[in-house]
Amino acid sequence: MAVLKDKATPRGKYPHIKRVGDFLFVSGTSSRRKDNTFAGVEVDEMGTTNLDIKAQTAAF
Template sequence: MQAVQTIQPLGKYPSFCRAGDFIYLSGMSARQADGSIAGVTRLPDGSVACDMQVQTRVVIQKIQAALQQVGASLGDCVAITSYLTDMQQFDAYNAVYSEFFDGRATRTTVGVQQLPHAHMVVELTATAYKPV
Protein backbone atom coordinates (compact mmCIF):
# COMPACT_ATOMS: atom_id res chain seq x y z
CA MET A 1 0.00 0.00 0.00
CA GLN A 2 1.28 3.46 -0.88
CA ALA A 3 2.11 5.83 1.98
CA VAL A 4 -0.36 8.67 2.21
CA GLN A 5 0.79 12.13 3.21
CA THR A 6 -1.42 14.72 4.81
CA ILE A 7 -1.51 17.66 2.42
CA GLN A 8 -2.47 21.17 3.38
CA PRO A 9 -5.46 22.45 1.40
CA LEU A 10 -4.71 25.03 -1.28
CA GLY A 11 -7.46 27.29 0.04
CA LYS A 12 -8.36 28.63 3.45
CA TYR A 13 -10.36 25.67 4.82
CA PRO A 14 -9.59 22.63 6.99
CA SER A 15 -9.15 19.12 5.63
CA PHE A 16 -11.78 18.08 8.16
CA CYS A 17 -13.70 19.34 11.16
CA ARG A 18 -15.52 17.64 14.00
CA ALA A 19 -18.97 18.79 15.05
CA GLY A 20 -20.00 16.75 18.06
CA ASP A 21 -20.02 13.12 17.03
CA PHE A 22 -19.76 13.92 13.31
CA ILE A 23 -16.59 14.41 11.28
CA TYR A 24 -16.92 16.31 8.00
CA LEU A 25 -14.14 15.92 5.46
CA SER A 26 -13.46 18.48 2.76
CA GLY A 27 -13.12 17.22 -0.80
CA MET A 28 -10.06 15.00 -1.24
CA SER A 29 -8.22 14.60 -4.52
CA ALA A 30 -5.19 12.68 -5.74
CA ARG A 31 -2.96 15.78 -5.46
CA GLN A 32 0.37 14.87 -3.87
CA ALA A 33 2.53 16.92 -1.49
CA ASP A 34 4.82 17.94 -4.37
CA GLY A 35 1.86 19.28 -6.37
CA SER A 36 1.72 16.37 -8.81
CA ILE A 37 -1.41 14.29 -9.31
CA ALA A 38 -1.20 10.54 -8.63
CA GLY A 39 -2.15 8.26 -11.50
CA VAL A 40 -1.04 10.63 -14.26
CA THR A 41 1.19 9.34 -17.05
CA ARG A 42 2.67 11.47 -19.80
CA LEU A 43 2.50 9.52 -23.06
CA PRO A 44 5.17 9.62 -25.80
CA ASP A 45 3.01 11.88 -27.97
CA GLY A 46 2.87 14.45 -25.15
CA SER A 47 -0.72 13.70 -24.14
CA VAL A 48 -1.65 12.69 -20.61
CA ALA A 49 -3.45 9.59 -19.36
CA CYS A 50 -5.23 9.80 -15.99
CA ASP A 51 -5.88 6.51 -14.19
CA MET A 52 -9.26 6.57 -12.42
CA GLN A 53 -8.45 3.52 -10.29
CA VAL A 54 -5.12 4.88 -9.05
CA GLN A 55 -6.65 8.25 -8.25
CA THR A 56 -9.65 6.70 -6.49
CA ARG A 57 -7.38 4.52 -4.35
CA VAL A 58 -5.21 7.50 -3.36
CA VAL A 59 -8.24 9.64 -2.53
CA ILE A 60 -9.77 6.96 -0.30
CA GLN A 61 -6.43 6.39 1.43
CA LYS A 62 -6.24 10.13 2.12
CA ILE A 63 -9.73 10.03 3.62
CA GLN A 64 -8.66 7.07 5.72
CA ALA A 65 -5.55 8.94 6.94
CA ALA A 66 -7.59 12.05 7.83
CA LEU A 67 -10.09 9.96 9.80
CA GLN A 68 -7.30 8.20 11.68
CA GLN A 69 -6.15 11.59 12.96
CA VAL A 70 -9.33 11.75 15.06
CA GLY A 71 -9.55 8.07 15.95
CA ALA A 72 -12.06 7.15 13.25
CA SER A 73 -11.96 4.83 10.26
CA LEU A 74 -13.62 4.32 6.90
CA GLY A 75 -16.11 2.06 8.68
CA ASP A 76 -17.37 5.14 10.53
CA CYS A 77 -18.36 6.90 7.29
CA VAL A 78 -22.09 7.48 6.93
CA ALA A 79 -22.12 9.51 3.69
CA ILE A 80 -19.83 9.84 0.69
CA THR A 81 -20.18 12.23 -2.22
CA SER A 82 -18.12 11.41 -5.30
CA TYR A 83 -17.36 13.72 -8.21
CA LEU A 84 -16.17 12.10 -11.47
CA THR A 85 -15.08 14.00 -14.56
CA ASP A 86 -15.86 11.03 -16.80
CA MET A 87 -18.88 8.88 -16.00
CA GLN A 88 -17.64 6.39 -18.60
CA GLN A 89 -15.05 5.50 -15.94
CA PHE A 90 -17.69 4.76 -13.28
CA ASP A 91 -17.00 1.00 -13.29
CA ALA A 92 -13.26 1.57 -12.71
CA TYR A 93 -14.04 3.97 -9.87
CA ASN A 94 -16.67 1.68 -8.37
CA ALA A 95 -14.35 -1.35 -8.40
CA VAL A 96 -11.82 0.46 -6.19
CA TYR A 97 -14.51 2.08 -4.04
CA SER A 98 -15.91 -1.38 -3.29
CA GLU A 99 -12.51 -2.53 -1.98
CA PHE A 100 -12.75 0.01 0.85
CA PHE A 101 -16.44 0.48 1.61
CA ASP A 102 -18.92 -2.25 2.53
CA GLY A 103 -22.11 -0.43 1.53
CA ARG A 104 -22.94 0.98 4.97
CA ALA A 105 -22.37 4.60 3.97
CA THR A 106 -24.81 6.37 1.70
CA ARG A 107 -23.27 7.53 -1.56
CA THR A 108 -24.00 10.09 -4.21
CA THR A 109 -21.94 10.09 -7.41
CA VAL A 110 -22.04 13.14 -9.63
CA GLY A 111 -20.56 13.68 -13.08
CA VAL A 112 -18.81 17.05 -13.25
CA GLN A 113 -17.27 18.98 -16.11
CA GLN A 114 -13.98 19.58 -14.31
CA LEU A 115 -12.16 19.58 -10.98
CA PRO A 116 -9.57 22.12 -9.73
CA HIS A 117 -6.78 20.61 -11.87
CA ALA A 118 -7.12 19.25 -15.41
CA HIS A 119 -5.52 15.92 -14.38
CA MET A 120 -7.87 15.26 -11.47
CA VAL A 121 -10.57 12.78 -12.44
CA VAL A 122 -12.13 12.04 -9.04
CA GLU A 123 -12.80 13.89 -5.80
CA LEU A 124 -14.59 12.57 -2.73
CA THR A 125 -15.98 14.16 0.38
CA ALA A 126 -17.11 12.19 3.41
CA THR A 127 -19.08 12.46 6.62
CA ALA A 128 -18.28 10.07 9.45
CA TYR A 129 -20.02 9.40 12.74
CA LYS A 130 -17.71 8.61 15.67
CA PRO A 131 -18.96 9.39 19.19
CA VAL A 132 -16.46 11.33 21.28
Protein backbone atom coordinates (compact mmCIF):
# COMPACT_ATOMS: atom_id res chain seq x y z
CA MET A 1 0.00 0.00 0.00
CA ALA A 2 1.17 3.51 -0.71
CA VAL A 3 0.15 7.02 0.23
CA LEU A 4 1.73 9.50 -2.17
CA LYS A 5 3.56 12.42 -0.55
CA ASP A 6 2.72 14.86 -3.36
CA LYS A 7 -1.05 14.27 -3.01
CA ALA A 8 -3.58 15.25 -0.36
CA THR A 9 -3.73 13.03 2.72
CA PRO A 10 -6.57 10.48 2.41
CA ARG A 11 -9.64 11.35 4.50
CA GLY A 12 -10.24 7.70 5.36
CA LYS A 13 -8.17 4.62 6.19
CA TYR A 14 -7.17 3.75 2.67
CA PRO A 15 -4.08 4.23 0.50
CA HIS A 16 -3.80 6.08 -2.79
CA ILE A 17 -2.52 2.88 -4.43
CA LYS A 18 -2.62 -0.78 -3.46
CA ARG A 19 -0.87 -3.46 -5.49
CA VAL A 20 -2.23 -7.00 -5.57
CA GLY A 21 -0.27 -9.21 -7.95
CA ASP A 22 -0.25 -7.50 -11.35
CA PHE A 23 -3.14 -5.21 -10.43
CA LEU A 24 -2.98 -1.65 -9.08
CA PHE A 25 -6.06 -0.43 -7.22
CA VAL A 26 -6.48 3.35 -7.00
CA SER A 27 -8.65 4.91 -4.29
CA GLY A 28 -9.40 8.28 -2.78
CA THR A 29 -8.43 10.37 -5.78
CA SER A 30 -9.98 13.74 -6.47
CA SER A 31 -8.96 17.26 -7.39
CA ARG A 32 -8.27 18.00 -3.69
CA ARG A 33 -4.88 19.60 -3.13
CA LYS A 34 -2.49 19.13 -0.19
CA ASP A 35 -3.91 22.31 1.42
CA ASN A 36 -7.45 20.80 1.19
CA THR A 37 -8.64 23.22 -1.50
CA PHE A 38 -9.99 21.82 -4.75
CA ALA A 39 -8.64 22.49 -8.23
CA GLY A 40 -11.31 23.71 -10.64
CA VAL A 41 -13.66 25.05 -7.96
CA GLU A 42 -14.55 28.71 -7.47
CA VAL A 43 -17.03 30.01 -4.90
CA ASP A 44 -18.31 33.59 -5.12
CA GLU A 45 -19.39 35.85 -2.25
CA MET A 46 -22.98 34.52 -2.50
CA GLY A 47 -21.79 30.91 -2.16
CA THR A 48 -22.44 30.04 -5.81
CA THR A 49 -19.96 27.45 -7.06
CA ASN A 50 -18.39 27.27 -10.48
CA LEU A 51 -16.95 23.84 -11.31
CA ASP A 52 -14.38 23.40 -14.08
CA ILE A 53 -14.24 19.69 -14.97
CA LYS A 54 -11.24 20.26 -17.26
CA ALA A 55 -9.18 21.75 -14.40
CA GLN A 56 -10.39 19.06 -12.00
CA THR A 57 -9.40 16.28 -14.40
CA ALA A 58 -5.99 17.87 -15.07
CA ALA A 59 -5.33 17.95 -11.30
CA PHE A 60 -5.02 14.17 -11.21
